[in-house]
Amino acid sequence: MFTMLILAYIIFAINWVAGSNLSKQITEYYFNGQSVSASTSELVNYTITGARIVANLLAVLILAKLNPKNASLFALVLLSFSFLAVFSSNYWIYTGARMIMALGGSMVMVFINVYVAKFISKEYKTIAGAIITAAYNAGAALVAILFLVFNDLLKANWQNTMLIFSSFSLIIVLIWFFFADDFNPLPKTETNKNYFYQKLLLESRLIAHVEEEKEYTYSDALKEKFVYIFSLGFGGFLFLYVMSLVSLPNQVAANSTIGFKSAFMILTVTMGGILATILDLFLLKLVVNKKKFLLTNGFMMIASMLIGLYLSNIWLIGSYLALFLSGFFMYLVYPVYLNYPYDLPATTPKQLVMIFGIVWAFGYAIHTLFNIIWSIVLQNYGYVASLIFYILASSIYLIFAYMLPRFDKK
Template identity: 30%
Template sequence: MEEQRIKISSGRAVLIETIMFFTYAFFAVNWIAGSTLTPQIMDYFKLKTFASATFISNAITIAKIVGNFLAAGILIKLFPKKAIGLGSGLIVAGSVLAVLAPQYWIFVLGRFFMGFGGALYVVYFSPVVIHYFAPEKRPTVNALNGVAYNVGGIIAMLIVGPVIRWLETWQYSMAFFAAVSGVLFLAWPAVGQDFELNRSSGTVAEKYTAGDALKDKFNWFFPLTYSGLLTFYIVLLNIFPISGTTAINSKTLSMLVAFGGVAGSILAILLARVFFRRLPVIRWSGLAMTLFGVLMFHTDNGTLSMVAAFAIGVFMFLPITSLVMIPQELPNMTPAKLTTIMGLFWALSYIIESVVYYLIGVVIDKSGYSAGLTIALVMSATFFLGSFLLPETGRASKK
């Protein structure tokens, strides 16, 4: 029955995955475009310090924290089709509100709504994966979902500049990207569908509440592991490109990190076919990412900087599939339980990241970009250290 349902739904599953992938990718484009346009936005709203400007990005982050906590409840109440549609709609509505904002606080509110929609989206990837895709296909789909934001980052780096030159103002530029998200939002009702949330292997599972999740130590170690990588990644995309602290152009290095992320995701798909353990991939990728970060920040050789940047991207995204497979492979997992776990995971990860990101902004104001980037680099080590606290859900060989 289960295999037949997955087979019957395979065409619809591909369409659902495609719409969700590009919706989240263009959420990333909107976010990064806003960060790229930070100088113009600061001038427009008469902001004086970089720490104040970080509230623009942190508005999205705070919204994502709230949205992550509420995602499971919204999914259960609205069911998948409406819940995912709500996330997409909020991304569009928040983008439009930010573009039309006459005052800074309204701009921040728009970014808040946008972040809330993104929060729902990133949580809903996992229940969609375990419902529509057979276990042997999940590593591939997880890898694609994991790189969606990075694809958005590449799109942003390639087209934000030309769009700004074409449309001239930050409002028109951000409106252009909001329009793309609007098209994806309008496509969702024709593609999305509802499915059972509390069923595992054909049987109805016990209800798993947020309280149950908070009592499980796994749900604390899991986001702690990821938070350092998340902080490092957001800093590399949003602060590093304007830092001017490396041997060659920082924007070039950021783009190489993004392309390395795509390569890392492709490698993750290939690796998942022959290697079925999760923790070794997380552990050694995490260590390599941090070490290559040290090299990129401190070498005076441009070629080494470029190699290190690409390697950071590879080792940042290679282990993401292994990381998100762990909760999917826990015993008696259902879409509803997985949504609760992933909602808490993203919320706690972003709580840690948002605090550290703001502190990095304060440090940059006082001591310069190098000091702020060093904090991000130290934080990245949580990915390596946390791998010693997580359970191994993989197996030694293919069954």
């Protein structure tokens, strides 16, 4: 079941990244070959990231009403809207269907952790965590390889291409319906507070079913200065990472004079991330000064991205290498950054639930806002100005990572 949900999340990544690669063909189809604004072409990405905000909250309600099997089935059915989107009669219906797809894909990620906590033994939980982290990169890398090898064929008819990619979402629904098992997800006791138990509580909100001694609400969490500092830094990180896979590649390729390929950008960033994910299994336990680690590697991921973009018109190999390094440093940062709140002193699991709920919502909201501004800058001031904004906006990660409290491993 864990494997099926991982495959479902990979399918989500494939459909998101493939749709972004085909955005030019899709908008030309729906607008009869007329040029559209950058904001219009980016609308699908706005709604997908917006859906990821809502999905985290919806997953809580759905899991509270349904058992894990049916909750996951519901998410997979929503994911299959990627198939229905292909038959949309206009761009706005297409965008809505893709947003529903994103709701399902994002909820799948939440429900994966339910199965990890229940079925994956302790000695394999770290590996399971690495697989979950690498799932999106794996899907994006697969799309990149396919577009590198079959670019003309895949772009010849976007509907046929997306039908093939999205059909896998229907297959996974049927497999899940007939073969997935069910179980009671509620923990028997709160005494077991290992990492994956807490992760389960954070991502699925099962803590709502556990009696707490002290009431702690979202209003209380919103009073925490840490929440805003952490969320703003996370928003900068998300903007750097997500844009490098779904919005920037086509723009960089279109403005390169030396044959830069968008698929190579996606592939290099994701392969760097996958390598870092593997190394994370061995390196993260050695990190002592987390704040210094986040600042050093955060600077490297932004600097490498800047160099990669600069070289895209000068030296292809150097550009791809820098982009690979950027993806590598991103995924050295990612697990350490997201585990930072666990070190907050005197913080209960219930408080962490509230903090992470706000962080994910604020983080994706900041990313979406930056994405909209980036589109406006691109449309009105041009490609170079949009790259400057991209790097500057991503750099807020460094500002707010510097403002984080310091927790050293003892």
